[in-house]
Amino acid sequence: MTLRRRILLYYSGTLSLSLVIVGFWSWFEFTEQRNEALQGGAEAALKHNPLEETFEIILYGGLPAILLGIVGGGLLMRRALRPIEELTEALERTDVSNLSDPVPRSGNGDELDRMTAVFNRMKERLGLSFTQAREFTLNASHELKTPLTIMHGTLEQTILRSETTDSEREGAAALLEEVQRLSAIVGQLSFLARADAGLMPLTRESVALHDLVRDLAEEATILAAGADITVTLTECQHVSVSGDRMRLRQVLLNLADNAVKYNEHGGGIEMALQRQGDEAVFSIRNTGSALAPDLEARVFERFFRGDPAHGGAIEGSGLGLSIAKSIVEAHGGTIAYEVLPDGRTQVTVALAVVLPS
Amino acid sequence: MRLLIVEDEPKTAALLGTALKQEGFEVAWAEDGIKGLEEAIRGGFDLLLVDIMLPGLDGLGLVRELRARGHATPVIMLSARGEVEQRVEGLDAGADDYLPKPFAMSELMARVRSLFRRNSQQKAMVHSIGDLTFDQATRETRRGGKRIELSTRESLLLECLFRAEGSVVSRRDIISAVWEYDFDPGSNLVEVYIRRLRDKIDREASPSLIQTVRGLGYALRLHP
Numbered sequence: 001m002t003l004r005r006r007i008l009l010y011y012s013g014t015l016s017l018s019l020v021i022v023g024f025w026s027w028f029e030f031t032e033q034r035n036e037a038l039q040g041g042a043e044a045a046l047k048h049n050p051l052e053e054t055f056e057i058i059l060y061g062g063l064p065a066i067l068l069g070i071v072g073g074g075l076l077m078r079r080a081l082r083p084i085e086e087l088t089e090a091l092e093r094t095d096v097s098n099l100s101d102p103v104p105r106s107g108n109g110d111e112l113d114r115m116t117a118v119f120n121r122m123k124e125r126l127g128l129s130f131t132q133a134r135e136f137t138l139n140a141s142h143e144l145k146t147p148l149t150i151m152h153g154t155l156e157q158t159i160l161r162s163e164t165t166d167s168e169r170e171g172a173a174a175l176l177e178e179v180q181r182l183s184a185i186v187g188q189l190s191f192l193a194r195a196d197a198g199l200m201p202l203t204r205e206s207v208a209l210h211d212l213v214r215d216l217a218e219e220a221t222i223l224a225a226g227a228d229i230t231v232t233l234t235e236c237q238h239v240s241v242s243g244d245r246m247r248l249r250q251v252l253l254n255l256a257d258n259a260v261k262y263n264e265h266g267g268g269i270e271m272a273l274q275r276q277g278d279e280a281v282f283s284i285r286n287t288g289s290a291l292a293p294d295l296e297a298r299v300f301e302r303f304f305r306g307d308p309a310h311g312g313a314i315e316g317s318g319l320g321l322s323i324a325k326s327i328v329e330a331h332g333g334t335i336a337y338e339v340l341p342d343g344r345t346q347v348t349v350a351l352a353v354v355l356p357s
Numbered sequence: 358m359r360l361l362i363v364e365d366e367p368k369t370a371a372l373l374g375t376a377l378k379q380e381g382f383e384v385a386w387a388e389d390g391i392k393g394l395e396e397a398i399r400g401g402f403d404l405l406l407v408d409i410m411l412p413g414l415d416g417l418g419l420v421r422e423l424r425a426r427g428h429a430t431p432v433i434m435l436s437a438r439g440e441v442e443q444r445v446e447g448l449d450a451g452a453d454d455y456l457p458k459p460f461a462m463s464e465l466m467a468r469v470r471s472l473f474r475r476n477s478q479q480k481a482m483v484h485s486i487g488d489l490t491f492d493q494a495t496r497e498t499r500r501g502g503k504r505i506e507l508s509t510r511e512s513l514l515l516e517c518l519f520r521a522e523g524s525v526v527s528r529r530d531i532i533s534a535v536w537e538y539d540f541d542p543g544s545n546l547v548e549v550y551i552r553r554l555r556d557k558i559d560r561e562a563s564p565s566l567i568q569t570v571r572g573l574g575y576a577l578r579l580h581p
Contacts, residue, residue, distance in 0.1 A: 176572030
């Protein structure tokens, strides 16, 4: 039955019941008056005040009818609105991860059931296009790898051949560098596509984060020395997390590398590893021109490289932070970017600690 | 030295063939897994290069089958698929090494050389070139008799260059040998360390031994 018909039916039912109650009470009143008139004549009939009688009919007949209408209508509305509420909740729960799970249908063929069906179809199509986009990236990067290998090999041979002239060698080397850049981007894209599909292979073990951070500080010091940037490890509490050592090193190195690249000559980098409750929190702060506030939210977007004034001259694909984010999230952690009031840029990574069992 | 390439993509196979012939190998080619397996079983090869994605029988199946039949010929797997877990799968199947596409020919040559070295069990413990000596066990480094102090990473870098015996070592091979990263760190880590190593080894002496081959990588040799 459609919802409209159900509401109409219940509405008519309530109305009829109210009429029956009012009718019954009026009948009772009129019968009483008639009997009294028959027994005591006009005198007796006159002692009834029409106003009082009407009031009585309203009080004993109309009031229950109104109450019935309110209670019944309330119940009806609740029943009618429940599927809408359920649907709203289902819509609220919908995100990229559950596009393939349909919202449960009542199956009674009413308007809401049809709406759920439409919504499910929309979810399905959306899910399909997400999958297609993901698979496209995965396939495209896969298909690009073989031609890249061939280009790389051919250029290498040109460079190594003795009959190649210096200017040809120079040209081939320039091309080769571009091929390598392209290869790196293809590799990063295929990593991200796999991560999106939930296929990031993680070899989980207990990782002493403080060791990784200490190594990182050393590495960063060497990387930063060329630009006179001072690297300080302000705090390094002993804390272990469950994760893939290689991937965590990748995240840390990426953050340190950014802190060097987007810094200024003679600037500074501060790192800290702290345990905060059940979380290991690594933060890295660097000097250098910070991003405009309206761009902050976009730093984790793919191929985002800041405004031209900020990162135009800096080498990189703009995929590093997206990769860092996907790794941290695959570990169930969080990563955040912010510009501090003193103008420094800070990235914070929080991961759940391993509790000693 | 005879080498079998099992690869369904003719261009890649041709490229591998040319590069390996230049290095003095005798090269045979099989274009699918079944032919590859037959050829490999017939024997006479010192090394197999096997692509993972093959028509007929895939590369993993080929190696498994070959090992099951008791053939110990060294195998290097080539693949364009995902890197980490395929490496594990490949090595589990019985391959000796794994090279993800896109790769540089110099990387492949480095793997081939290191496999042959592993098989022939000849490991020079003290390397030398010109007046530079490096003891792999004690990490003692001397140039012209003068002792040079190297950090762990710097000595790993020097060792990795020595192992290539004058050939070019790619950035990726340096990264995996010195840092054991399986990813491209995107930073100029390698360049910075090469500079540091040059400062210690080449600054006060000549000729310069660490050479940059633009686009390819670095080589440790006396002459360009």
